[in-house]
Amino acid sequence: MCIFVGVRLTNTCCxxxxxxxxxxxxxxxxxxxxxxNAYSQVEIRGLNYNPRLVEQPLPARASTVxxxxxxxxxxxxxxxxxxxxxxxxxxxxxxxxxxxxxxPMSPPSLxxxxxxxxxxxxxxxxxxxxxxxPADTLTSQYIRLDSAFLxxxxxxxxxxxxxxxxxxxxxxxxxxxxxxxKRGMAPKPGDMLILELCDSDLQDWNEVWRxxxxxxxxxxxxxxSDTAEQEKTYFKQVLIPIVDTRYFRKQFQFxxxxxxxxxxxxxxxxxxxxxxxxxxxxxxxWDDTYSYDLCFTEQPGSILKTFTxxxxxxxxxxxxxxxxxxxxxxxxxxxxxxxxxxEIFDGDNDIVYASTRTNANIYPFETHGxxxxxxxxxxxxxxxxxxxxxxxxRHYLYPQTSMDIFPQNDAVIHRQDxxxxxxxDDGIPEAGFGLNFANxxxxxRFPLRVKDTLSAVEIYFNHTMADLSxxxxxxxxxxxxxxxTPMDTAVYISQQxxxxxxxxxxxxxFEINPPLVLDSGLFFIGLRQTSNQFLNIGFxxxxxxxxxxxxxxxxxxxxxxxxxxxxxxxxxVFNAPTSTDIQSQxxxxxxxxxxxxxxxxxxxxxxxxAQIGDKIEIFNMQGQCMDRQEVRIKGVETIDVSKLxxxxxxxxxxxxxxxxxx
Numbered sequence: 001m002c003i004f005v006g007v008r009l010t011n012t013c014c015x016x017x018x019x020x021x022x023x024x025x026x027x028x029x030x031x032x033x034x035x036x037n038a039y040s041q042v043e044i045r046g047l048n049y050n051p052r053l054v055e056q057p058l059p060a061r062a063s064t065v066x067x068x069x070x071x072x073x074x075x076x077x078x079x080x081x082x083x084x085x086x087x088x089x090x091x092x093x094x095x096x097x098x099x100x101x102x103x104p105m106s107p108p109s110l111x112x113x114x115x116x117x118x119x120x121x122x123x124x125x126x127x128x129x130x131x132x133x134p135a136d137t138l139t140s141q142y143i144r145l146d147s148a149f150l151x152x153x154x155x156x157x158x159x160x161x162x163x164x165x166x167x168x169x170x171x172x173x174x175x176x177x178x179x180x181x182k183r184g185m186a187p188k189p190g191d192m193l194i195l196e197l198c199d200s201d202l203q204d205w206n207e208v209w210r211x212x213x214x215x216x217x218x219x220x221x222x223x224x225s226d227t228a229e230q231e232k233t234y235f236k237q238v239l240i241p242i243v244d245t246r247y248f249r250k251q252f253q254f255x256x257x258x259x260x261x262x263x264x265x266x267x268x269x270x271x272x273x274x275x276x277x278x279x280x281x282x283x284x285x286w287d288d289t290y291s292y293d294l295c296f297t298e299q300p301g302s303i304l305k306t307f308t309x310x311x312x313x314x315x316x317x318x319x320x321x322x323x324x325x326x327x328x329x330x331x332x333x334x335x336x337x338x339x340x341x342x343e344i345f346d347g348d349n350d351i352v353y354a355s356t357r358t359n360a361n362i363y364p365f366e367t368h369g370x371x372x373x374x375x376x377x378x379x380x381x382x383x384x385x386x387x388x389x390x391x392x393x394r395h396y397l398y399p400q401t402s403m404d405i406f407p408q409n410d411a412v413i414h415r416q417d418x419x420x421x422x423x424x425d426d427g428i429p430e431a432g433f434g435l436n437f438a439n440x441x442x443x444x445r446f447p448l449r450v451k452d453t454l455s456a457v458e459i460y461f462n463h464t465m466a467d468l469s470x471x472x473x474x475x476x477x478x479x480x481x482x483x484x485t486p487m488d489t490a491v492y493i494s495q496q497x498x499x500x501x502x503x504x505x506x507x508x509x510f511e512i513n514p515p516l517v518l519d520s521g522l523f524f525i526g527l528r529q530t531s532n533q534f535l536n537i538g539f540x541x542x543x544x545x546x547x548x549x550x551x552x553x554x555x556x557x558x559x560x561x562x563x564x565x566x567x568x569x570x571x572x573v574f575n576a577p578t579s580t581d582i583q584s585q586x587x588x589x590x591x592x593x594x595x596x597x598x599x600x601x602x603x604x605x606x607x608x609x610a611q612i613g614d615k616i617e618i619f620n621m622q623g624q625c626m627d628r629q630e631v632r633i634k635g636v637e638t639i640d641v642s643k644l645x646x647x648x649x650x651x652x653x654x655x656x657x658x659x660x661x662x
Contacts, residue, residue: 041440042551043534044564045432046185046268049463050098051538052085052428053122055505058095059086070250071143072150073162075280078295079111080409086120087113087138093253096120096136097275101299102430102542103184104274105174105216105223106234108167109295109329109409113138115193115258116171116185117270124269130262132190135270137257145242145252148282156282162242163284164254167235168193170214171272174224181224181565183430183541187213187271191260195238198253199246205255208240213271229369235276237289254280266465267432277331291331292403294338294362297370298327300395300414301543303377308543308567309416309423311574312389314449321377326395326412327370330362338362339398340373347390353379357398381418389418419661420574420597421458422446424545424567429538432462433568435551436532443478443486443526443559444570445548453575454492454516455595455604457525458507460538460569461499472496472530475510480522485550485559492516493528499535507571509596511604515575524550525572538569573597592656599662601642603651607631610653617652618644 077091079099086095097113104112115136119125127133145162148154156162172186187193191213196205216223216234223232242248260270279291302308304319324342337359344353355375362371381389397410404410417423435442457475475494478486492512500508529535545567550559573596593606605616610631616639618627626644631637631653641649644662651658 041435041437041553042562042564043434043436044539044566045265045434045534045536046263047429047432047462048118048124048262048266048269048465050116050118050122050269051462051505052100053098053118053120054463056085058120059084059089071141073144073148073156073281074150074405075140075143075278076405077278078109078293078406078409079113079276080109080295080406082111082299091141093139093141094120094137097138102428103171103272104169104235104276105183106232107169107274107297108235108277108331109293109297109406110299110412111409112169112274112276113256114171114184115256115260115273115275117260117262117268124262124266128262128266128270130264130266132188132192132259132261135258135260137255138275139255140253142251142253143280144250145248146250156248158243158245158248160282161284162248162280162282163239163286163288164195164242164278164280165237165239165284165288166195166278167237167276168211169235169274169276170216170219171274172215174216176215184272185263185268185270186215187258187273188261189213191258191271193256193258193273193275195240196255196257197242197244197247198255199249209238230366235274237277239284239286239288241286290333290364291405292401293331293406293409294336294397294399294401294404295329295331295406295409296326296395296397296412297329298412300324300326300393300412302414303391303393303416307422307424308426309421309571310418311420311422311452312383312418313420313452313574314422314447315381315383315418316449317380317383320381323374323376324393324395325372325374327372328362328397329365329370330368331365333364333366335361335363337400338371339400340375340396341398342375342393342395344379345392345394349392352391362399391416391418420595421571423571424548425460425538425540425543425569425571426567427460427569428540428542429460429462429569430541431539431566432464432534432536433539433564433566434534434536435529436534437554438530438532439528439554440532440551441476441526441528442549442551442562443476443524444545444568445480445484445522445524445550446572447522448518448520451517451519454512454518454523454525454572455575456509456511456573458509458571458573458596458600459527460507462536462538463505464534464536466533466536468499468533468535470531471533471535472498473535474528474530475512476524476526476528477512477516477518478524478526479518480524484522486524486526491518496530507569507600509573509600509602511596515595523572525570539564540567540569541565543567592651592653592658594651594658594660597660599641599660601640603639603641603660605637605639605651605653607635607637607653614654619650619652620647 117135171184173183174181195209339357339359341355341357393414395412476490477492478490549562553560575595614631
């Protein structure tokens with residue numbers, strides 16, 4: 001990668017290189033200086049908040065006192081329910097860790113519990129420090145360790161060989177810099193992950209295991225090598241015997257907790273630990289490291305080759321992948337037959353396609369690694385430029401054994417949008433992107449297959465602790481040169497505006513006013529900043545669009561690729577109608593146009609042709625009128641929809657109607 005960048009930069013400095021061609025050492029030195037300058041102008045930083053937890057309501061916790069909430073053996077948890085972001089109420093008495101599949105590297109199964117320095121609401125703990133401080137805990141509900149009930153009731157004692165096992169991994173991905181495969185932050189020496197057991201009668205927590213902070217290279221030296229997958233111990237398993245008689249009670253509990261620390265800039269949420277695959281049961285031994293479980297290990301990605309979303313008007317059949325691939329794992333010591341299929345559901349939750357079942361022998365991961373299922377993507381998605389398409393692709397694994405202990409990790413879902421915007425990202429940031437020099441410009445490339453109207457750009461600004469009251473920016477649009485870099489002159493430059501980081505979570509929509517008509521071909525969206533302050537734009541590290549992202553280097557005076565693995569969270573939104581009723585297609589001269597769609601706060605409605613007394617009405621999908629107001633002007637009407645709940649609505653104006661999503 002560095003050689004590629006060096007060659008490109010060297011070509012821009014031909015006269016300098018010719019003077020130095022007889023001095024190889026000076027040429028190499030110049031390359032190093034230019035490369036260092038390139039990386040010094042672009043910054044990737046960790047997040048000091050968790051957007052998923054900030055925007056989700058905290059679940060009501062189950063009482064640990066009520067006998068009906070007691071857990072019985074076996075106690076099993078694999079954190080595969082990643083949609084709700086919080087640990088299960090049925091098994092856990094607190095909600096301080098983050099359930100996700102975004103930060104861990106190759107977890108045992110889908111989903112982990114992540115420990116860091118952020119509280120249950122997603123913000124840095126009040127006691128946070130650059131020195132180790134107590135942060136998250138994960139505490140079980142009361143567990144009946146006095147008796148077992150399956151297959152028949154029996155009293156338990158030390159003689160019944162009760163073991164608690166789990167997998168763990170230090171966070172941070174690979175590498176110390178963001179130029180490597182870094183994801184999150186690694187726990188530093190002095191940070192710790194601790195396991196404690198509780199004698200509930202005495203309310204004493206007794207430490208039985210701990211591990212000191214370390215990075216993933218130290219934890220697993222083979223993980224960043226070409227060694228066979230089954231030899232890479234991305235997660236390590238721990239087995240703890242329960243050998244003290246005082247724990248064999250009706251109200252047994254265990255908990256994990258971490259000590260973490262922030263970096264000196266407070267630009268992260270602290271060092272992370274990931275926990276997965278917890279089992280507490282009897283009749284186990286010290287070498288009981290296997291499970292009867294066939295499972296998915298990853299979230300399925302986009303069904304598109306390059307993007308995570310494409311406008312319906314721009315999508316082509318060649319944008320779709322030829323086949324779908326997904327990894328599965330056999331956690332046991334014997335091979336089992338398993339079957340895989342996927343189904344596609346449309347926006348009305350009607351099934352439109354079901355693949356045939358593929359049967360395969362799924363061999364143990366420890367000896368054979370992952371089993372990858374591949375199915376052709378043969379469904380012909382309707383390509384209609386005036387109708388939005390929202391799909392769910394549901395993947396199913398059918399273990400041919402009755403002993404599968406975690407059926408919940410045998411199904412995963414991907415939601416696919418073909419509406420009115422382009423996206424390279426999955427909507428969830430793992431880091432922040434920015435430039436650190438005044439008048440800096442960056443540009444993000446997208447293709448336009450047919451002429452269309454750019455109406456807005458959506459940008460995900462992360463929360464920040466810095467004072468950005470003077471951080472003014474200009475929204476810019478460029479057409480592309482033959483070498484796929486931006487032209488020297490932008491085709492659109494907005495008025496300066498101030499970014500607002502902490503007023504909302506999610507994408508902020510910035511209108512292109514007036515909307516910009518673009519011919520087919522490559523185009524770029526981007527920003528120019530007036531100060532050297534870090535803008536902290538969301539950066540998704542589970543998808544990669546590095547070849548589409550550029551910044552303008554003032555020293556070499558040209559556009560340079562940003563070689564950081566990830567996808568900048570900026571999305572161009574187009575003016576094309578997205579999901580429209582038959583009524584809105586009565587005639588070409590009489591149609592209802594709205595933008596942006598999906599919308600955050602303010603919805604623009606083209607009201608040309610509206611009559612005096614016409615009303616704008618918004619209905620939910622149950623037919624209830626949620627808002628009504630008269631048309632005030634003819635042309636473009638802007639209404640505030642920020643009070644509407646997230647969902648799908650129908651907007652009516654006279655005899656025209658159109659669906660939109662908030």
